[in-house]
Amino acid sequence: AKLCDFGYKAPTDRTSFMKLLDAALHLGYAITEETHRAGVSSIAVPVTRPATALAGTPHTMAALVISGPTVRLSQPHMLKLWPALKVAAQEISAASVSSPLLGHALQHEPGVAAA
Numbered sequence: 397a398k399l400c401d402f403g404y405k406a407p408t409d410r411t412s413f414m415k416l417l418d419a420a421l422h423l424g425y426a427i428t429e430e431t432h433r434a435g436v437s438s439i440a441v442p443v444t445r446p447a448t449a450l451a452g453t454p455h456t457m458a459a460l461v462i463s464g465p466t467v468r469l470s471q472p473h474m475l476k477l478w479p480a481l482k483v484a485a486q487e488i489s490a491a492s493v494s495s496p497l498l499g500h501a502l503q504h505e506p507g508v509a510a511a
Contacts, residue, residue, distance in 0.1 A: 402431065403432055403433050404434060405431045406432070420440075424441065424442075424482070425440065425478055425481070426439070435467075436463060436466060437463070437470070437474065438463035438474075439461070439475075439477060440460065440461040440462075441459065441460050441481050442456040442458075442460075442485065443457055443459060443489050444489050445457040445489065446493055460485045
């Protein structure tokens with residue numbers, strides 16, 4: 397996609413993009429406001445696969461996202477939603493350990509030995 401295909405608040409260079417990534421890593425969530433499309437905002441948290449016998453270190457396997465119109469998802473409102481979103485991501489993460497579907501997917505990840 398071309399840069400002009402994104403919202404007017406989208407990062408326009410590598411440095412500004414890396415700042416957004418660093419902030420998300422530090423905060424534990426990412427917020428976008430009109431970066432992908434004008435009038436659309438979102439908040440996302442990582443769903444992390446816990447360390448297991450198959451994968452010795454935890455890693456992010458998905459993201460849980462709430463997205464909607466900016467007029468209804470202001471930054472203060474998204475920050476109020478963040479604790480519940482974080483809990484939901486933690487519950488999915490905990491359930492993933494016993495999930496046959498996610499366990500099967502893990503076995504096919506590069507660098508992970510099959511059981």
